[in-house]
Amino acid sequence: xxxxxxxxxxxxxxxxxxxxxxxxxxxxxxxxxxxxxxxxxxxxxxxxxxxxxxxxxxxxxxxxxxxxxxxxxxxxxxxxxxxxxxxxxxxxxxxxxxxxxxxxxxxxxxxxxxxxxxxxxxxxxxxxxxxxxxxxxxxxxxxxxxxxxxxxxxxxxxxxxxxxxxxxxxxxxxxxxxxxxxxxxxxxxxxxxxxxxxxxxxxxxxxxxxxxxxxxxxxxxxxxxxxxxxxxxxxxxxxxxxxxxxxxxxxxxxxxxxxxxxxxxxxxxxxx
Amino acid sequence: xxxxxxxxxxxxxxxxxxxxxxxxxxxxxxxxxxxxxxxxxxxxxxxxxxxxxxxxxxxxxxxxxxxxxxxxxxxxxxxxxxxxxxxxxxxxxxxxxxxxxxxxxxxxxxxxxxxxxxxxxxxxxxxxxxxxxxxxxxxxxxxxxxxxxxxxxxxxxxxxxxxxxxxxxxxxxxxxxxxxxxxxxxxxxxxxxxxxxxxxxxxxxxxxxxxxxxxxxxxxxxxxxxxxxxxxxxxxxxxxxxxxxxxxxxxxxxxxxxxxxxxxx
Numbered sequence: 001x002x003x004x005x006x007x008x009x010x011x012x013x014x015x016x017x018x019x020x021x022x023x024x025x026x027x028x029x030x031x032x033x034x035x036x037x038x039x040x041x042x043x044x045x046x047x048x049x050x051x052x053x054x055x056x057x058x059x060x061x062x063x064x065x066x067x068x069x070x071x072x073x074x075x076x077x078x079x080x081x082x083x084x085x086x087x088x089x090x091x092x093x094x095x096x097x098x099x100x101x102x103x104x105x106x107x108x109x110x111x112x113x114x115x116x117x118x119x120x121x122x123x124x125x126x127x128x129x130x131x132x133x134x135x136x137x138x139x140x141x142x143x144x145x146x147x148x149x150x151x152x153x154x155x156x157x158x159x160x161x162x163x164x165x166x167x168x169x170x171x172x173x174x175x176x177x178x179x180x181x182x183x184x185x186x187x188x189x190x191x192x193x194x195x196x197x198x199x200x201x202x203x204x205x206x207x208x209x210x211x212x213x214x215x216x217x218x219x220x221x222x223x224x225x226x227x228x229x230x231x232x233x234x235x236x237x238x239x240x241x242x243x244x245x246x247x248x249x250x251x252x253x254x255x256x257x258x259x260x261x262x263x264x265x266x267x268x269x270x271x272x
Numbered sequence: 273x274x275x276x277x278x279x280x281x282x283x284x285x286x287x288x289x290x291x292x293x294x295x296x297x298x299x300x301x302x303x304x305x306x307x308x309x310x311x312x313x314x315x316x317x318x319x320x321x322x323x324x325x326x327x328x329x330x331x332x333x334x335x336x337x338x339x340x341x342x343x344x345x346x347x348x349x350x351x352x353x354x355x356x357x358x359x360x361x362x363x364x365x366x367x368x369x370x371x372x373x374x375x376x377x378x379x380x381x382x383x384x385x386x387x388x389x390x391x392x393x394x395x396x397x398x399x400x401x402x403x404x405x406x407x408x409x410x411x412x413x414x415x416x417x418x419x420x421x422x423x424x425x426x427x428x429x430x431x432x433x434x435x436x437x438x439x440x441x442x443x444x445x446x447x448x449x450x451x452x453x454x455x456x457x458x459x460x461x462x463x464x465x466x467x468x469x470x471x472x473x474x475x476x477x478x479x480x481x482x483x484x485x486x487x488x489x490x491x492x493x494x495x496x497x498x499x500x501x502x503x504x505x506x507x508x509x510x511x512x513x514x515x516x517x518x519x520x521x522x523x524x525x526x527x528x529x530x531x532x533x534x535x536x537x
Contacts, residue, residue, distance in 0.1 A: 101291065
C-alpha cells in the first residue's frame, strides 16, 4: 500500500510540476513585482500610478463585468427554466438547438462578429432600417463599453445555461409536478423551486465566466480600444509601449482582488 | 395558434440576436465589395478566398502553425494528464482534492496578468517567440480539462474488469494498457478535443509569448481586423469556427453522462 501511494505521487508529479513552474511561480512573481520599485525596494508607487492613470478603466472594468455577470445569470436561468418547464416539445427542442451556437466560438471570433454586427452601419442597424423601425440618421453604433457587455453576454450565456439546464434536468420532477398541481405558475416554480436548488451550479458557472471575462484581451481591444475600456487593454499597453511591469502588475493585482472578492462571496455562502 | 405567434416573435428575436452576428461574419466572408449605404454586400465573390488560401500565403502558414501547436499541446497535455488522471482515479494519494484544485488554478486567476510575467521569465530562457514557449503556455492552460476529464474517465471504468485481469495473472502495467486505457479512451479523446480547441482558439497567451515570430490563426485574424481587412478577418474567423461548431454538435457522443458526473469529483 505504501508503494502504491508513492507510485501515485510519482504519476501526478510531472503535471503538478508543470502548473507550479508555469503558473504558480509567474503568479507569485507578478504579486512581488506589483509592490517593487524600479531599483528593487518595496513601494506602493505602482498602485498610485495605476489609480492615477487608469481609475476610470478600473471602474469601467468592474461595471462591465458585474453587469455582464448579472445579465448572463438572468439569461441562463430563463433558458434553463424554459428547457425544463416548457410545455411545447417543439419549442423546447428549437431553443435547445438555438441557444448553444456561441458555446465554443473563440472570443476573437465573437469579437470580430460583433465588431461588424454592432457598428453604426452594421447588420443590426441595417436590419432595423430595412424593417422600417429606424431611419438611417437615427442609428447609433454600440462599439463602446456597451458592445463589450453585449459580446460577453452573447458568448458566455450558453456556457452557464448549459450547466444550469443540466442541473435543472437532474432535479426531482415530483416537486415541480406537485407545485404545478397546487396551481403555481411557471415563473413561480422557476424562482421558488428550481432556482434555489440549482444555485450552487449557477454560482460556479458565473464565477468561472467572471474570471474568464476578467482576462479576455481580444474583445475590449477589438470592440473598444480607446478609453474608457478594460484593464486588460491598459496592462497590454503598459507592457508593449513602456515595458512598465510595475504598473501592469499593480493592475493585475487589482484584477486578482476583484476575482478574489467574488470567490469570497461564494465561499461565504457555501459555509453558512 | 395564438401561442405560436408569441413564441414566433420571441424565437425570431432570439435567433436574430444569436445568429445575426454569425450571419454578418458569413456575409463579410462572401463579400468582395460592401460599403455604406448598402445594406448587403455590393459584389459577391471569391477573390479574398483565393488571397487567403494562396500557396505559401500568410493564412496558410498560420493555419499550419496553429494546428501544429494545437497537436503538440494535445500530446504534451496527454503525456502529463494520463498518468496523473489514472493516479487521481485509482491510486491512494495524499491531499487528493487539493491536487485536483491545483489544476484549476490557471483558470481561477485572471490569466493575462500571469502571461505577461511568463513572457518576461521566458525571455531569459530564450523561449519568447518560439513554438516551444507557446506550447508550454497552452499546455498548462488546458491541463485542467485534460486532468479532470481523464481522471473522470478512469474513474468510470468498471473496477471488476481490472481486478479480473489481475486475477488472471496480468501485471499492473499490462492491466492498465489492455483494460483501463482502452475503456477510458472515449473520455480521453474528449479531453484531447477540449485541449485542441483551447489551444487553437487561444489568443492572450500567444499575444504575449509568441510575438513576433509565432503568428497563430487568431493573431492573424486580429491583425487583419484591426487593419480593417474585414473580408480576410471574416474568412480566417470562419476557418477557426469549423472545428468549434463541429465539436459543439458531437460533444454529447464523446462525453457520456457517466463520465460527466465524475468530472471534478
